[in-house]
Amino acid sequence: xxxxxxxxxxxxxxxxxxxxxxxxxxxxxxxxxxxxxxxxxxxxxxxxxxxxxxxxxxxxxxxxxxxxxxxxxxxxxxxxxxxxxxxxxxxxxxxxxxxxxxxxxxxxxxxxxxxxxxxxxxxxxxxxxxxxxxxxxxxxxxxxxxxxxxxxxxxxxxxxxxxxxxxxxxxxxxxxxxxxxxxxxxxxxxxxxxxxxxxxxxxxxxxxxxxxxxxxxxxxxxxxxxxxxxxxxxxxxxxxxxxxxxxxxxxxxxxxxxxxxxxxxxxxxxxxxxxxxxxxxxxxxxxxxxxxxxxxxxxxxxxxxxxxxxxxxxxxxxxxxxxxxxxxxxxxxxxxxxxxxxxxxxxxxxxxxxxxxxxxxxxxxxxxxxxxxxxxxxxxxxxxxxxxxxxxxxxxxxxxxxxxxxxxxxxxxxxxxxxxxxxxxxxxxxxxxxxxxxxxxxxxxxxxxxxxxxxxxxxxxxxxxxxxxxxxxxxxxxxxxxxxxxxxxxxxxxxxxxxxxxxxxxxxxxxxxxxxxxxxxxxxxxxxxxxxxxxxxxxxxxxxxxxxxxxxxxxxxxxxxxxxxxxxxxxxxxxxxxxxxxxxxxxxxxxxxxxxxxxxxxxxxxxxxxxxxxxxxxxxxxxxxxxxxxxxxxxxxxxxxxxxxx
Amino acid sequence: xxxxxxxxxxxxxxxxxxxxxxxxxxxxxxxxxxxxxxxxxxxxxxxxxxxxxxxxxxxxxxxxxxxxxxxxxxxxxxxxxxxxxxxxxxxxxxxxxxxxxxxxxxxxxxxxxxxxxxxxxxxxxxxxxxxxxxxxxxxxxxxxxxxxxxxxxxxxxxxxxxxxxxxxxxxxxxxxxxxxxxxxxxxxxxxxxxxxxxxxxxxxxxxxxxxxxxxxxxxxxxxxxxxxxxxxxxxxxxxxxxxxxxxxxxxxxxxxxx
Ligand code: FES
Numbered sequence: 001x002x003x004x005x006x007x008x009x010x011x012x013x014x015x016x017x018x019x020x021x022x023x024x025x026x027x028x029x030x031x032x033x034x035x036x037x038x039x040x041x042x043x044x045x046x047x048x049x050x051x052x053x054x055x056x057x058x059x060x061x062x063x064x065x066x067x068x069x070x071x072x073x074x075x076x077x078x079x080x081x082x083x084x085x086x087x088x089x090x091x092x093x094x095x096x097x098x099x100x101x102x103x104x105x106x107x108x109x110x111x112x113x114x115x116x117x118x119x120x121x122x123x124x125x126x127x128x129x130x131x132x133x134x135x136x137x138x139x140x141x142x143x144x145x146x147x148x149x150x151x152x153x154x155x156x157x158x159x160x161x162x163x164x165x166x167x168x169x170x171x172x173x174x175x176x177x178x179x180x181x182x183x184x185x186x187x188x189x190x191x192x193x194x195x196x197x198x199x200x201x202x203x204x205x206x207x208x209x210x211x212x213x214x215x216x217x218x219x220x221x222x223x224x225x226x227x228x229x230x231x232x233x234x235x236x237x238x239x240x241x242x243x244x245x246x247x248x249x250x251x252x253x254x255x256x257x258x259x260x261x262x263x264x265x266x267x268x269x270x271x272x273x274x275x276x277x278x279x280x281x282x283x284x285x286x287x288x289x290x291x292x293x294x295x296x297x298x299x300x301x302x303x304x305x306x307x308x309x310x311x312x313x314x315x316x317x318x319x320x321x322x323x324x325x326x327x328x329x330x331x332x333x334x335x336x337x338x339x340x341x342x343x344x345x346x347x348x349x350x351x352x353x354x355x356x357x358x359x360x361x362x363x364x365x366x367x368x369x370x371x372x373x374x375x376x377x378x379x380x381x382x383x384x385x386x387x388x389x390x391x392x393x394x395x396x397x398x399x400x401x402x403x404x405x406x407x408x409x410x411x412x413x414x415x416x417x418x419x420x421x422x423x424x425x426x427x428x429x430x431x432x433x434x435x436x437x438x439x440x441x442x443x444x445x446x447x448x449x450x451x452x453x454x455x456x457x458x459x460x461x462x463x464x465x466x467x468x469x470x471x472x473x474x475x476x477x478x479x480x481x482x483x484x485x486x487x488x489x490x491x492x493x494x495x496x497x498x499x500x501x502x503x504x505x506x507x508x509x510x511x512x513x514x515x516x517x518x519x520x521x522x523x524x525x526x527x528x529x530x531x532x533x534x535x536x537x538x539x540x541x542x543x544x545x546x547x548x549x550x551x552x553x554x555x556x557x558x559x560x561x562x563x564x565x566x567x568x569x570x571x572x573x574x575x576x577x578x579x580x581x582x583x584x585x586x587x588x589x590x591x592x593x594x595x596x597x598x599x600x601x602x603x604x605x606x607x608x609x610x611x612x613x614x615x616x617x618x619x620x621x622x623x624x625x626x627x628x629x630x631x632x633x634x635x636x637x638x639x640x641x642x643x644x645x646x
Numbered sequence: 647x648x649x650x651x652x653x654x655x656x657x658x659x660x661x662x663x664x665x666x667x668x669x670x671x672x673x674x675x676x677x678x679x680x681x682x683x684x685x686x687x688x689x690x691x692x693x694x695x696x697x698x699x700x701x702x703x704x705x706x707x708x709x710x711x712x713x714x715x716x717x718x719x720x721x722x723x724x725x726x727x728x729x730x731x732x733x734x735x736x737x738x739x740x741x742x743x744x745x746x747x748x749x750x751x752x753x754x755x756x757x758x759x760x761x762x763x764x765x766x767x768x769x770x771x772x773x774x775x776x777x778x779x780x781x782x783x784x785x786x787x788x789x790x791x792x793x794x795x796x797x798x799x800x801x802x803x804x805x806x807x808x809x810x811x812x813x814x815x816x817x818x819x820x821x822x823x824x825x826x827x828x829x830x831x832x833x834x835x836x837x838x839x840x841x842x843x844x845x846x847x848x849x850x851x852x853x854x855x856x857x858x859x860x861x862x863x864x865x866x867x868x869x870x871x872x873x874x875x876x877x878x879x880x881x882x883x884x885x886x887x888x889x890x891x892x893x894x895x896x897x898x899x900x901x902x903x904x
Contacts, residue, residue, distance in 0.1 A: 052779075052781075066709070066711065067760075068710075068763065068764070068767050070807055071704075071709040071711050071807075073704060073709070075704065076704045076706055076709065085786070126783040127781070127783050129789070129836065130776065130783045130836055131775070131778060132776045132799075132830065134796050134800040134834065135786075135796070137791055137793040140790070141793065142787050142790065143786055143787055159800060160804075165804075165806075169803065173774060174778075176767065176774060176775055179771045186767075188764070188767075211756055240703040241702060242703050275674055275676060277674065278681065279678075279680065279681050279684055279705060280706075282705075388707065391724075391727055391731050394676075394735065458780070458781070461781075506692065550691060550692070552690075552691055552694065552695065552696050553696050558658075558699055558756060558757045558760065561697060
């Protein structure tokens with residue numbers, strides 16, 4: 001039997017969501033307060049879900065590993081949030097946002113989910129404004145928009161370069177209000193280490209209190225994982241240091257299927273790597289591509305002269321510059337989607353035209369815009385990003401072009417969910433970046449914030465009621481059930497096992513090794529031989545890790561090395577699955593570029609006949625090969641085409 | 647570059663802390679301050695010592711997790727940056743660098759350089775929000791907001807809640823933090839309805855949690871990594887006085903929970 005029932009509602013695409021909402025089961029107010037929901041993660045998806053479910057009257061427990069729920073990594077999103085408001089009267093619509101998202105994802109996302117996302121996108125803006133998010137305004141007092149990659153309309157709302165921060169603080173304030181009203185209880189500095197199943201349903205979690213090391217049990221009628229992406233499997237990424245895969249990985253091992261693990265987004269505009277002590281990469285918002293032009297020198301001698309400081313970028317004349325995105329993609333120019341822009345940068349650098357110390361960088365140049373619009377306009381639009389760049393690189397981007405290079409930014413893959421955002425474990429819901437659902441093989445800029453908030457504010461409050469409607473007679477769960485005992489012992493056993501290795505190398509040592517393998521073989525360009533090598537090498541690192549890891553300190557105190565080790569143990573397993581998934585998918589689509597499958601011009605070549613499906617992997621036990629299930633993708637309202645941004 | 651580090655070590659909330667001195671050599675000037683601590687920690691772990699515990703997450707100056715009182719300044723000697731954005735090129739080769747946690751009664755030390763800033767969350771929970779539930783909201787463009795108001799509101803909303811203002815203040819006052827939130831919301835038409843209740847509830851909570859009084863020294867503004875202006879404090883004081891005058895009305899909270 002097929003494990004994957006996507007539960008897409010009947011009816012024409014545009015009516016599916018209203019049909020669904022009209023026919024679901026609801027929970028009456030008196031019963032809501034008898035039902036408990038656990039939310040893990042307090043980023044955009046988690047905070048908005050917890051606040052909305054709390055406001056409906058459910059009793060919510062929200063967990064985060066950070067010291068405050070306001071600090072989840074959604075806060076770092078810079079550029080903006082898409083919504084099909086068509087305020088600019090430039091031809092935008094729900095359909096067009098839906099279309100752009102499906103196309104941007106290279107026809108590997110589920111039609112019905114994406115349409116719903118586009119449909120509720122406008123409500124997110126209304127909701128956020130009502131909560132006090134200070135979006136940018138025009139002089140007349142109306143909301144301002146900018147354009148982003150992969151779109152020909154201006155539909156991106158923004159709050160300077162801190163859109164994620166402002167949206168998250170909006171959701172956090174709604175969450176704080178529910179705390180005050182007694183509907184939400186917060187557990188900060190708590191890391192989820194397992195999900196507990198009772199009679200096949202998700203009924204609780206095991207969490208470690210990161211301050212005193214206590215292993216704690218929490219029960220609920222349903223559990224939501226909103227724990228973000230797993231980009232840190234690459235060690236260097238734009239993710240926060242603590243971002244990890246543990247919550248979704250443990251759920252995978254308890255039976256939740258993992259969808260499209262190899263779909264990774266490499267963001268084209270990040271500050272290049274500069275030294276081996278480097279701990280993370282910093283993104284420069286894609287919005288910069290609105291006014292910045294990307295180029296490298298046309299001539300190798302200029303590349304050399306730049307590297308030896310004999311020449312400055314501005315000394316290179318126009319005809320000796322290669323604005324390669326404008327050259328290759330005249331219709332979209334510098335605003336092609338991220339995967340296309342990243343690959344094009346890699347192509348130029350591999351061909352020897354890269355700039356900077358390492359040759360792994362391209363220019364992002366604002367000189368023309370500064371001339372056209374004035375420095376103050378550029379400063380108003382991007383001031384904080386320019387300042388950030390200056391502080392890191394120690395070079396003034398108003399004077400010299402920025403240097404940028406692609407870096408790991410986002411993971412489209414994640415736990416497989418149906419239309420209701422429910423995983424293959426009943427009662428376990430997954431929201432935001434942690435699920436696989438809406439972005440296919442490539443996410444468009446300014447769509448992550450949209451998806452996180454759509455899931456939390458507008459989808460889960462309906463779908464969870466539908467699930468919980470027949471649970472009203474199930475009394476609150478006790479945590480002394482044998483299932484909790486077993487899960488807690490498993491968590492303790494893993495911690496002891498890690499502590500007892502008593503080897504000679506730090507957790508970071510192994511993380512860096514893993515990251516190098518992933519970047520080399522499971523990064524921007526992938527091929528069969530490389531991926532096979534990756535699987536082999538990851539297994540070796542994993543074996544070394546379990547033999548030679550060293551963790552100082554005790555388990556019963558705040559112990560950052562122990563926290564890291566637990567996360568890396570899971571990354572090591574996930575990395576192997578990502579490589580296997582990439583091996584299986586013998587086509588190129590979106591961010592997944594198999595070098596064997598490209599057009600003569602070097603564009604990604606899909607194979608719709610064989611691979612128009614979601615690969616959903618099932619855990620089959622330690623050291624056994626996971627089993628792949630397929631969810632076939634059907635496009636009824638959209639014509640499937642070769643992506644073309646020319 | 648070579649450095650001598652004097653770092654506050656404290657096993658847990660109850661233990662007595664002390665400074666411990668470490669030598670660290672061959673650090674690149676392009677290294678960030680936290681990467682420098684990573685290198686120190688790697689060396690400590692390999693020697694079998696416990697690494698220095700410090701708070702950090704985004705490492706790009708936006709989450710507000712990192713702290714550290716460095717050579718007498720919250721977030722160190724550079725201006726308008728958080729500790730995670732501070733680079734070693736801001737120091738001289740051979741410098742001695744003193745690293746302490748935030749020192750303020752409402753921010754008790756958890757371990758080494760990590761403090762508990764939960765008090766800030768409690769202040770927001772007391773009233774730092776606009777009371778709307780999810781859904782049923784009119785179109786976002788139904789309210790016009792003059793660009794200037796939105797810009798001032800955004801200036802205040804840029805606060806990252808790191809606590810540097812409290813650490814910088816000799817009275818451990820949280821006025822700048824509270825004023826930033828009060829201003830952010832009071833400057834917007836959506837936030838006006840509850841403005842007076844909000845400011846009173848937040849100030850009451852702040853006092854209750856043991857934060858000190860503001861004596862207008864301006865240290866908070868000078869050290870704020872996001873350059874939040876103390877004019878916000880003046881605005882909050884106006885809101886607060888206005889609120890007191892009209893505070894007789896009773897309100898029943900609506901929505902949320904049954
Ligand atoms: S670590 Fe996020 S602001 Fe410094």
